[in-house]
Amino acid sequence: MGMQCAICGKKPVGGYQYTHRGKAKYLGGIGRKVTGSSRRTFKPNLQRIQIEQNGAVTRARVCVQCIRSGRVRRPQKQKPFTMPKI
DSSP, X not given: OOSOOTTTOOOOEEEEEEEEESOOGGGTSXXXXXXXXXXXXXXXXXXXXXXEETTEEEEEEEEHHHHHXXXXXXXXXXXXXXXXXX
């Protein structure tokens, strides 16, 4: 599967990295000029975590956006504490 989110399918996308020179107009300059551009990839922030799918606990690569939004269900690590019956 490679570098791809198991929930939403987010994967690396291509783009450009621009290099600028100059002072911004609102700071009193004549504006920022692009002096170069190079290809780059924007990679998703993937984490290998345990998730609960169809009642089974599996380890998967999930993006942080899915984790924080609650789209993944994390397994319960330990049974909740209950007072013993006397």
